[in-house]
Amino acid sequence: QVSELVQFLLVKDQKKIPIKRADMLKNIIREYRNAYSEIVKRADRTLQEVFGLQLVEVDTKRHIYILINNLPHAEGQHLCRGKEKEKMGLLLVILSFIFMKGNSVKDSALWEFLHLLRVYPGKQHSVFGDVRKLVTEEFVRQKYLETTPIPLTDPPEFKFQWGPRAEKETSKRDVLNFVAKMQGKDPAFGATQFSEAEANT
């Protein structure tokens, strides 16, 4: 049972889909419902020991879990497939911006900032494609970002904050290093770095 649960979790995690406790119970545990918490505990231990991943509950009310990477972040990590590296780069920029602005930004402010990096919500980006979708849907679904509507706004405005996965996976040190690199520099400097990186991909 433990190995089946581990498989199930690995497959879900491959797509960064958060896992609901109800799904775990339904798909795997069946007859062993009473031993549920023991099985989950053992699965988590196996995931940590063998894969360096950890099962973390990010929503205690609705019992939603994600697998986070326990391994210390490495420079030049080959972990990223396809466009993942670039997406993570963009995400780090966004997380840093949110962090610098006191952990919460209005969506309009975020888009204004990304304009400096020549990333526009309306335009197809050569690397990221539909950026609006990436930021407001994909990053949110994967729990890297959280977006909440600002009450009493018309047209409706949203605010962006760090999501639970970002909280658990991204070390504040990564962000501080990144911010330090950018600090005191003309925001256009960041834009140059970014578009140089773009030009090289």
Next chain:
Amino acid sequence: NNLMAAQMTNAHRRFLQVLMSNGITEGSEARKLHQHCCETDKVYYAHDKLDDFISTINSHLQPLFMQIRKGISEDDGRAHYAVVNLAETEVTKMASDYTEIELELFRKTMDLIILSENGFASSTDILNLADQLKTKKMKKKEAEQVLKVFVEDKWLSEKNGEYTLHTRCIIEMEQYILSNYQDVARKCNICHSLAIQSQVCESCGIGMHLPCVRKYFRGQTEPRCPKCNEFWSCDTP
């Protein structure tokens, strides 16, 4: 083998994570990755100990019915590594990524490929299949798109409008294919692994991988079948 299973370190875990996220990893990439992981996690590194490194991981994967398996590409003879699930009795690895109808198309394509002489199925034949699917008929345009995705995801590979199984697919599904296509699936006479693309002896019918043929007949002016000793009729690659 009476060595005690070595401990997993973060280097092993990192290696495993990357292998899983790659789907399939070529030999030289795997060696580079081995070095990178050992250096990053400050673990003892010996460049010729990749097999031992992998064995350690495998000993911990065994209770989970998983394994890092090495397979040889039928095209260039190079080694590739993939993480396979030994408990799967059918194409369940793909089951979570594709719809029912796409899976049916894949299974039927695999039939065509395995039953063929040369290990390839033409795009025309596959598109005709799409029309006859039980689940629901698939339009040609749709089928073409699905085939493209299968190639991108490395289940199939395409050459000149013909499709064969990708090395990744062969590594991951070798057991499944050998048990489900017992009478039809060919095994290479030299290395005894599953052979999808092969050269076949006209006299006695044994098959060999092209890279295996190349190695076996190297330097021989008169290539002869290793089993029946008749002249080898195919062009040696």
